[in-house]
Amino acid sequence: MNRHQQGPVADVLPVLSVHNLSVTYGDDATPTIVDCTFDVFPGECVLVTGPSGSGKSTLAMALAGIIPRSIEAEVSGEMIWQSSLQQPGKIGYVFQDPDAQFCMLTVADEIAFGLENLQIPREEMPAKTEASLRRVDLDVAPSDHHANFSGGMKQKLAIASALAMDCEFLILDEPTANLDPLATRQIFEQIVALRRMGRTLLIVEHKYSPLLPFVDKVLRVDADGRVTSLRPGELSRTLGRPSTNGEMAVEIGKNHLAIAWGAEMGALAMPRPAGKPLLAVADAALCYGDKTIWSGVSFTLHKGEFVAIVGPNGAGKSSLLEVMGGLLPVTSGEVRLWDTPVGRIREATRYQTIAYGFQNPEYQFLFERVADEMAGRVVGDDVPSKVLAQLAEFGLENHATASPYALSQGQKRRLAVGVMLRDDHDLFLFDEPTYGQDKASEETILCRLQQLQAAGKTVVTITHDMALVKRYATRVLVLADGQLLFDGTVKDLYAREDILQRAHLLDDVRPLHVGVKEDGALVRQSVAATARPVRVERNDEMHPRDRKAAARSPLAAIHPGVKLLTLVYIAVFTLFTNSFRELAVMWVVTLVVTFGLGWCNPWRALKRLSVVLAMYVIYLWTFAANAATPPGYHYENVLWFHLSLYGLWQGLIIALRTFSTVVLAYAFVETTDGTDFVVSLSQSFHLPPKLAYGVMAGTGFLQRVNHELRTFRMARRVRGRQGWWVTRPVSYALPMLSQSIRLSERLATAMEARGFYGKPANHWNGRTYFRRIPFRLWDFLFAGLCAVVVIGVFIAVSSR
Amino acid sequence: MTAWKLRDVIVMVVLAIVTGALYKVWDILYAVIPTTAYAGQATMTGLWLIASVLVAYIIRRPGAALLAELIAASVELLLGGQWGLSNLVAGLIQGIGAELAFCLFFYRGYHIVSCILSGVLASAAAVLQWYFQYGGNELTAGTEVAYIVIALCSGAVLGGILPKLVADALYKAGVLRNFAIARQRAMAR
Numbered sequence: 001m002n003r004h005q006q007g008p009v010a011d012v013l014p015v016l017s018v019h020n021l022s023v024t025y026g027d028d029a030t031p032t033i034v035d036c037t038f039d040v041f042p043g044e045c046v047l048v049t050g051p052s053g054s055g056k057s058t059l060a061m062a063l064a065g066i067i068p069r070s071i072e073a074e075v076s077g078e079m080i081w082q083s084s085l086q087q088p089g090k091i092g093y094v095f096q097d098p099d100a101q102f103c104m105l106t107v108a109d110e111i112a113f114g115l116e117n118l119q120i121p122r123e124e125m126p127a128k129t130e131a132s133l134r135r136v137d138l139d140v141a142p143s144d145h146h147a148n149f150s151g152g153m154k155q156k157l158a159i160a161s162a163l164a165m166d167c168e169f170l171i172l173d174e175p176t177a178n179l180d181p182l183a184t185r186q187i188f189e190q191i192v193a194l195r196r197m198g199r200t201l202l203i204v205e206h207k208y209s210p211l212l213p214f215v216d217k218v219l220r221v222d223a224d225g226r227v228t229s230l231r232p233g234e235l236s237r238t239l240g241r242p243s244t245n246g247e248m249a250v251e252i253g254k255n256h257l258a259i260a261w262g263a264e265m266g267a268l269a270m271p272r273p274a275g276k277p278l279l280a281v282a283d284a285a286l287c288y289g290d291k292t293i294w295s296g297v298s299f300t301l302h303k304g305e306f307v308a309i310v311g312p313n314g315a316g317k318s319s320l321l322e323v324m325g326g327l328l329p330v331t332s333g334e335v336r337l338w339d340t341p342v343g344r345i346r347e348a349t350r351y352q353t354i355a356y357g358f359q360n361p362e363y364q365f366l367f368e369r370v371a372d373e374m375a376g377r378v379v380g381d382d383v384p385s386k387v388l389a390q391l392a393e394f395g396l397e398n399h400a401t402a403s404p405y406a407l408s409q410g411q412k413r414r415l416a417v418g419v420m421l422r423d424d425h426d427l428f429l430f431d432e433p434t435y436g437q438d439k440a441s442e443e444t445i446l447c448r449l450q451q452l453q454a455a456g457k458t459v460v461t462i463t464h465d466m467a468l469v470k471r472y473a474t475r476v477l478v479l480a481d482g483q484l485l486f487d488g489t490v491k492d493l494y495a496r497e498d499i500l501q502r503a504h505l506l507d508d509v510r511p512l513h514v515g516v517k518e519d520g521a522l523v524r525q526s527v528a529a530t531a532r533p534v535r536v537e538r539n540d541e542m543h544p545r546d547r548k549a550a551a552r553s554p555l556a557a558i559h560p561g562v563k564l565l566t567l568v569y570i571a572v573f574t575l576f577t578n579s580f581r582e583l584a585v586m587w588v589v590t591l592v593v594t595f596g597l598g599w600c601n602p603w604r605a606l607k608r609l610s611v612v613l614a615m616y617v618i619y620l621w622t623f624a625a626n627a628a629t630p631p632g633y634h635y636e637n638v639l640w641f642h643l644s645l646y647g648l649w650q651g652l653i654i655a656l657r658t659f660s661t662v663v664l665a666y667a668f669v670e671t672t673d674g675t676d677f678v679v680s681l682s683q684s685f686h687l688p689p690k691l692a693y694g695v696m697a698g699t700g701f702l703q704r705v706n707h708e709l710r711t712f713r714m715a716r717r718v719r720g721r722q723g724w725w726v727t728r729p730v731s732y733a734l735p736m737l738s739q740s741i742r743l744s745e746r747l748a749t750a751m752e753a754r755g756f757y758g759k760p761a762n763h764w765n766g767r768t769y770f771r772r773i774p775f776r777l778w779d780f781l782f783a784g785l786c787a788v789v790v791i792g793v794f795i796a797v798s799s800r
Numbered sequence: 801m802t803a804w805k806l807r808d809v810i811v812m813v814v815l816a817i818v819t820g821a822l823y824k825v826w827d828i829l830y831a832v833i834p835t836t837a838y839a840g841q842a843t844m845t846g847l848w849l850i851a852s853v854l855v856a857y858i859i860r861r862p863g864a865a866l867l868a869e870l871i872a873a874s875v876e877l878l879l880g881g882q883w884g885l886s887n888l889v890a891g892l893i894q895g896i897g898a899e900l901a902f903c904l905f906f907y908r909g910y911h912i913v914s915c916i917l918s919g920v921l922a923s924a925a926a927v928l929q930w931y932f933q934y935g936g937n938e939l940t941a942g943t944e945v946a947y948i949v950i951a952l953c954s955g956a957v958l959g960g961i962l963p964k965l966v967a968d969a970l971y972k973a974g975v976l977r978n979f980a981i982a983r984q985r986a987m988a989r
Contacts, residue, residue, distance in 0.1 A: 070807070406974035650935060654933075668885075691804075697813070702875070744807065745810075
């Protein structure tokens, strides 16, 4: 037994003591956290539980200082941290959303970001990065882009970033919320290992039972924000009987339903398929480019089935559901709805049969008010009682006049489901209906789905929640390794351990057991250790650039800021050209820079810029047909056009002028590393790092825009309100923008939680830099040469 | 810049990216509308200016209008805009125009008047570039005057009123609770 394996010692000073802590958000009448008092001792593992929306995250963020530093709220009471924990970086924080806590593009830059904030010398960064990656057992190269990682890998990277900063107190806020069972288990193992290493931990978690043997203290947050400190044993006892009203109601609801169908929960039999199939998928395959997502998928759905689709993150479950809903065409094979190929059914008819619930319910809203949304039309101020009754069913009657976007996540989902259930459909497809849900709204939704199934409808849902599968599904489809691995009942699935393992579904079957080697590396003894997490390849992600010639060119070696200034300088000169002779000179300069120094591939450039070239042809016509001709020039009036050769020449000058700047811009983009450029803004031009790294974080978002837009478009198709394509930006604006703002806020919070506030964020020299982008002699040679040559040639030509 | 919160910076960048993408779509539309319809071209001017008012009206900091327009223009360029580096020049001068309006109100007046003024000044900058760079000075005098008048009106409506309405709608949707727009309204109440 090594020193890591000791539990907390009782007779030492607490690392944190909290007395009468209360947190109140701006407009709220009552505090979210009320009068909370507890101590945390070194090496303890504290679990925070309670219903969603009760303020667990608020408590965690208040402890970490994120409230009120990054999120405004009124905090009262006392919070005493041990002095060693009061320096930045000592308190680590891992957030729920794996996609909204990174601000750089590569693994090395990401981990270095936190180290830079602590002003750790760059020479020490690679070693710290490697050590922290080893500790979380994340086998990736430092140059890998984390956008391609699965959710589990991203959460490990977040933990590694905190460990690299040498945090002593780590807070994990629902780190497994959207992970498959294997990834969840790996994160749990990580938590156990951290505890063995002597880190003090505070974990907010719903699915905590496997962790319970390793928990030293439980903080239970009630719905009214009161916090009770319990021992783990007490928690399991209180859970044994229904303690709160909410849980009681759920129990009653369950019994009620069970009686209604004369069925026992958890022992659902597969109904005998009857009649012709509702939906048939025959030998379907889906490929993006030359990469096959899945192939050979065949199954039929009948009336009255409750089907769960499960499998690892990134297996293509969402795209399978999209294929079933006719939103995405298959590459080969066929999908038939009521024996007609789904693509041939008119959309209006198709989405009368099929109802589709997306992961983000917000995308499905069409109206400005909750009541209008539920009614499917603008109902005015007098909300009809029928609509109110429908709203009441989903606990939304008090929000009838609110904006759907202003609801909480749980309420939004319930509203979206309510709208789906309003009309009569035969097939209900859901993409993770319980994502971001608390237990109560999960129950509301699932009970309604079960009623639908009882009424002979077919329900298909994607989920990671095996408890849900066991309780509700009559049939399970397992999608993993690019194929349909299993199609049958839950009971049969649990008899097939090989499939469970391949599909990352082995969740609570074995107790957690991890060892730690002296160097801090994990020794896993569970079966999970043999399975590697898969990397998600998103279809819409930008293709990683292989090191092409342009990236090795002399132009690529120039300081990015100097390069931009020089190119803009050339562009400005080009804008003042007025004759073909001047233009010819500027074009020679442009071509020399782009292809001579930038080594851009002319063929690729031509392909890339062909669309722009086509636009210039239209401009030429504009000028040929509309320019005012000075006296003495010939022109021809045809219809309302004023055709002249003079206009054509003028148009050509303007087009060539603008197009040369397009080519220069192309050369800049091709030869510049975006991260280098943004970091140089702060490092070389002394802009506040807040701005430079804010731009960096924002550009990470750029990669998501495509994905979000695509999903949003599908949601609109399902609702039958896609709109004329010109008016689409208008109807897309609100949901897209509010989603963007929410993501930005989360990103900002996550960055500040990693020490990006105060000096490191405000002053360029308040931080160290992992990337060094120095000015070199040839930067000035290049800039000077360009400046002199352009001016010289320009004057020589125009004075002739 | 020290007064800016990180949240303000990221929201500015993200909104600028979204509007930059919108500008790119607008570029394509611009290229396909009948090019003889100068009125149509002038009418479109205002939408290329929305980043300034949208961001400045939400985060209410000096420099926000200029930076937002500049970043939006860079994004448009990165996505392959047909104007090349001239895009940066456009972003810079339009941003300066838009910024000037809020500056005239000492960065305290964020209301319909300053928003409209911002749109008009930004579109005046756009008109300047059109006149000297894109051959506006080659056209007949009548066309030029009509173009300028329509472009300024478009700046007021599409570039000033529209983004203000969008920001107000976002405020109502409750996503701006942590930004200056909500704080100032709470104080006004």
